């Protein structure tokens with residue numbers, strides 16, 4: 029069976045500044061929360077690897093871009109590091125950063141690889157975090173200034189802009205679940221951060237429109253489709269609440285222009301509405317429309333009705349309404365402890381098609397992180413057949429969704445060269461290219477060569493039809 033995609037389908041991969049660039053002495057980069065926390069809270073990071081030593085895109089970008097061209101990428105997403113461009117988050121611009129990003133975008137364009145550029149990928153400049161990060165409205169103004177500067181400086185080289193990557197994560201991981209700095213655990217503050225991030229997104233889109241740049245602007249979301257254990261009303265309620273908190277809170281605001289009524293009712297009932305929500309905010313959210321949506325998809329969320337009552341004196345959280353459900357027989361990626369469920373991508377596509385006006389979208393991240401990948405090296409190459417299979421299965425489901433009318437415009441794998449993960453550092457490898465941490469060498473994996481062919485043929489053939497139920 030042959031799966032063919034459209035001629036102008038985006039094929040490529042994504043990374044982010046903090047996860048790939050690394051730093052060199054005197055590069056003028058200011059510190060962000062990851063530089064700070066991976067140093068000061070070093071024990072929280074796998075084998076203590078800090079942001080200083082990430083995959084050296086800052087120095088290797090020419091070779092890295094050549095490597096992308098070698099396997100036929102026609103597009104590639106990275107982010108601009110806010111603290112590289114504005115070492116203090118606002119004010120003085122680092123000219124070395126301007127030159128670097130200009131050269132990166134020129135180099136990509138020269139090689140026929142469209143730059144997809146994201147502005148914020150979890151990396152708050154430290155000076156702004158000290159002012160309260162996104163809890164402080166002054167930081168929204170600073171972000172607006174940063175966004176507008178990026179459009180001005182690079183607008184003639186970049187046709188695809190994104191305001192945020194996974195905007196839920198800085199709020200949820202940084203202010204509720206103790207995973208990202210500043211390690212605050214407080215639902216109400218997390219909700220305020222999320223609201224302010226949505227406002228920052230809207231402000232950036234507004235500037236982009238006002239100043240009339242060419243190209244498209246959008247946002248990258250991590251959508252985790254929710255599946256109830258059963259049709260029992262208690263399980264269905266659990267699923268509805270998980271979806272309400274983790275997906276609809278954000279998706280409805282960004283894509284439908286308003287927060288779900290039910291969310292507001294629940295937050296009021298529990299006294300958890302953020303303090304500072306103004307009527308002009310609601311108007312701004314209502315007026316803001318994006319052109320292109322990116323979806324990061326890694327795993328499903330299976331839930332069931334709670335089996336115990338939440339501690340009424342504990343910390344309010346979405347988990348008060350559901351328990352995670354371990355479905356018997358689920359397929360696991362044991363390196364990450366997450367389920368593999370390719371059909372989830374189809375379900376997301378359906379949701380976008382039927383609930384979000386079939387907006388133009390693309391898969392902005394999808395991939396598989398594998399621990400101890402060196403064990404799969406044979407004849408100098410990682411033989412990552414599991415990755416090929418993973419990608420194929422997801423693409424088959426995507427293909428089906430597109431046949432049924434979904435406006436999906438492309439597919440980006442996470443990632444091109446193995447890069448640094450938040451907390452897990454280099455534990456799990458995701459790339460089409462292997463990075464040897466000792467020598468710095470980057471070598472193509474079997475999946476990279478497979479991808480090269482997929483792009484050349486705009487699709488792939490699978491011998492036996494991959495199971496699609």
Ligand code: FCB
Pocket residue numbers: 044047193194250324393442449450
């Ligand atoms: C996503 C993040 C990305 C990367 C992948 C593995 O949630 O957007 O930065 O770490 O996970």
